[in-house]
Amino acid sequence: MKKNVRMILILFCITSLLSGCALLPFSDDNPFAKQGGKKGEKEVAKIEEDPQSQSEESQEQEDKDQKQKEENKQKEDKEKKDKEAEKEKTVKEQADLLAAMYDYDGAIQLLQSQPDYSSNTELQEAVAGYEATKATCVEYPLEEITHVFYHTLIKDTSKAFDGDSKEAGYNQVMTTIDEFNKITQSMYEKGYVLVSLHDMATFHEDGTVTRGKIMLPPDKKPFVLSQDDVSYYHYMDGDGMASRLVLDENGDVKAEYVEDDGTVSVGDYDLVPLLDTFIDEHPDFSYRGRKGILAMTGYNGVLGYRTDIAYKTGENLSEDQQKFLDQNPDFDYEKEVEEAKKVAEAMKKDGWEFASHTWGHRNATSDSAEKLQEDNEKWENYVAPILGKTDMIVFAFGADIGNWEQYTMDNPKFAYYKSRGYNYFCNVDSSQYWVQITDSYVRQGRRNLDGYRMYYNPEMLSDLFDAKEVFDPARPTPVPEM
Numbered sequence: 001m002k003k004n005v006r007m008i009l010i011l012f013c014i015t016s017l018l019s020g021c022a023l024l025p026f027s028d029d030n031p032f033a034k035q036g037g038k039k040g041e042k043e044v045a046k047i048e049e050d051p052q053s054q055s056e057e058s059q060e061q062e063d064k065d066q067k068q069k070e071e072n073k074q075k076e077d078k079e080k081k082d083k084e085a086e087k088e089k090t091v092k093e094q095a096d097l098l099a100a101m102y103d104y105d106g107a108i109q110l111l112q113s114q115p116d117y118s119s120n121t122e123l124q125e126a127v128a129g130y131e132a133t134k135a136t137c138v139e140y141p142l143e144e145i146t147h148v149f150y151h152t153l154i155k156d157t158s159k160a161f162d163g164d165s166k167e168a169g170y171n172q173v174m175t176t177i178d179e180f181n182k183i184t185q186s187m188y189e190k191g192y193v194l195v196s197l198h199d200m201a202t203f204h205e206d207g208t209v210t211r212g213k214i215m216l217p218p219d220k221k222p223f224v225l226s227q228d229d230v231s232y233y234h235y236m237d238g239d240g241m242a243s244r245l246v247l248d249e250n251g252d253v254k255a256e257y258v259e260d261d262g263t264v265s266v267g268d269y270d271l272v273p274l275l276d277t278f279i280d281e282h283p284d285f286s287y288r289g290r291k292g293i294l295a296m297t298g299y300n301g302v303l304g305y306r307t308d309i310a311y312k313t314g315e316n317l318s319e320d321q322q323k324f325l326d327q328n329p330d331f332d333y334e335k336e337v338e339e340a341k342k343v344a345e346a347m348k349k350d351g352w353e354f355a356s357h358t359w360g361h362r363n364a365t366s367d368s369a370e371k372l373q374e375d376n377e378k379w380e381n382y383v384a385p386i387l388g389k390t391d392m393i394v395f396a397f398g399a400d401i402g403n404w405e406q407y408t409m410d411n412p413k414f415a416y417y418k419s420r421g422y423n424y425f426c427n428v429d430s431s432q433y434w435v436q437i438t439d440s441y442v443r444q445g446r447r448n449l450d451g452y453r454m455y456y457n458p459e460m461l462s463d464l465f466d467a468k469e470v471f472d473p474a475r476p477t478p479v480p481e482m
């Protein structure tokens with residue numbers, strides 16, 4: 001009986017070992033069981049390797065194929081999902097950008113137009129967020145909007161301030177790149193947001209006008225920015241400023257700068273590319289994509305391109321124009337016009353606008369209405385075909401066609417400009433804001449942010465920046481008096 005039990009246990013043990021069970025109470029003190037166990041293990045191993053190997057291999061191959069197929073499908077699905085996620089991210093990013101630029105309705109519309117909007121809680125939450133921010137916005141009083149302006153920025157102060165006859169003028173009315181960057185950063189920190197004259201009023205075909213409605217969060221303040229004389233006039237050659245605006249390989253507007261050795265660098269060497277870059281990094285500095293307004297003459301061409309008719313006809317050339325043509329025997333007028341158009345097109349697409357600064361940098365206060373008409377016809381004929389028609393005029397020298405009282409149709413200069421489609425007029429005024437909006441025009445004063453103002457009236461700029469911190473130490477002082 002005892003022997004039988006032992007045998008049963010042994011058999012059980014072997015069976016158990018063969019079937020993989022390791023829980024054997026007596027196995028340690030049973031040499032046979034141990035041995036049998038080992039043998040069993042080997043046998044198990046053999047069974048796994050040998051008898052079925054043929055069919056196993058083909059099975060394995062099938063499994064592998066199947067696995068590969070599944071992996072491929074999973075990969076495809078993942079790629080598809082990633083693509084969808086990316087598309088969604090792009091849409092969400094686009095909406096975020098619109099909202100950052102205060103176009104909450106545009107952001108909401110974009111997300112709500114997505115086919116999966118009703119089931120996508122992420123998009124719904126984003127819309128709720130935009131709506132909450134939109135609800136905090138207040139209407140900014142149009143008559144309190146400030147307007148600041150610059151000329152071409154100085155890249156190399158050692159060349160602008162080199163003691164030649166032009167140094168005093170540059171020191172008075174120009175701003176260095178370093179100063180511009182500091183001013184822009186300060187204005188951004190103070191909550192300034194770029195708007196356009198076109199946001200202040202809309203003039204309709206039937207002659208009526210609608211006042212604008214600028215809605216911003218309560219800690220934000222709109223301002224208009226303009227840059228005058230972006231022609232890169234011949235007289236500025238070699239004085240440390242950019243030479244023209246160009247499109248880089250990405251289609252972005254950049255400035256060219258001619259180095260000492262004659263090589264040409266391309267970069268953020270003037271206001272347009274500098275501000276583009278700043279707004280790329282701080283989209284909330286721009287109201288719905290607005291950039292600045294460039295006040296353009298035509299007599300030396302535009303944007304650094306020698307597009308005036310004189311370069312084609314060779315008639316009435318100034319000394320520096322003649323010199324330019326002599327130095328550039330391969331000059332191709334048509335190509336020049338084409339290139340300028342491309343740059344202007346890209347700028348307008350990107351939020352920039354163009355205004356007339358009169359074709360010949362005329363003094364509109366002292367010039368007669370007839371003279372101004374003659375001048376404006378040149379702007380229409382030789383500048384508008386490149387930059388496009390404009391309804392804005394930024395008076396050269398700040399020389400207005402009237403005093404502070406409202407323009408009337410009795411003013412022949414106003415009557416003429418109005419008849420040519422001008423609705424927005426800008427002079428120069430050092431007060432914080434000076435705005436007139438009537439049923440026939442918008443007029444705004446502009447503040448010069450230049451060496452003269454910073455040196456003599458820093459307190460008049462304190463709402464924008466601290467002139468002591470901004471003033472470029474490379475400027476010779478005192479800044480010459482006007």
Ligand SMILES: [Zn+2]
Nearest residue numbers: 228229396397
């Ligand atoms: Zn000017």
